[in-house]
Amino acid sequence: MQTQHRLIILLIDMMEIKIENPPNYDILKQIFKLTDINVYAYSPDIYNPNNCYLDPVVILHEKVHIQQQGDNPVDWWNRYIVDSAFRFTQELAAYSK
Numbered sequence: 001m002q003t004q005h006r007l008i009i010l011l012i013d014m015m016e017i018k019i020e021n022p023p024n025y026d027i028l029k030q031i032f033k034l035t036d037i038n039v040y041a042y043s044p045d046i047y048n049p050n051n052c053y054l055d056p057v058v059i060l061h062e063k064v065h066i067q068q069q070g071d072n073p074v075d076w077w078n079r080y081i082v083d084s085a086f087r088f089t090q091e092l093a094a095y096s097k
Contacts, residue, residue: 015044015066017054022047024077031081041065043073064094 022042028034039054040047041062048054068090069076080087 015046015063017046017048017059019048019051021049024074025049027077027081041069041073042077043069043071060097061094064097065090068093 022028022040024042025040025047028040036050037052038049039052039058039062043066046054046059046062046066080090
């Protein structure tokens, strides 16, 4: 499966899927009810800490979040965490792809 993921990664803007927690994981676990299957977009990469299978649809969803974050994932995540209306719009766009 990792080979399959690597191929998908190379086809989607050269981002990486990292098998580790995202940089803001400690904050996220205090705010949200996280599970073992959560994956996270933290530009420019996707974080898959439990090495779960990632369907290509999930990867495309996370790619939308990476595009939303642009070069400033810190500001995006700070707003995503505290602003439920913003979070809704971001998820709506990502689920619409």
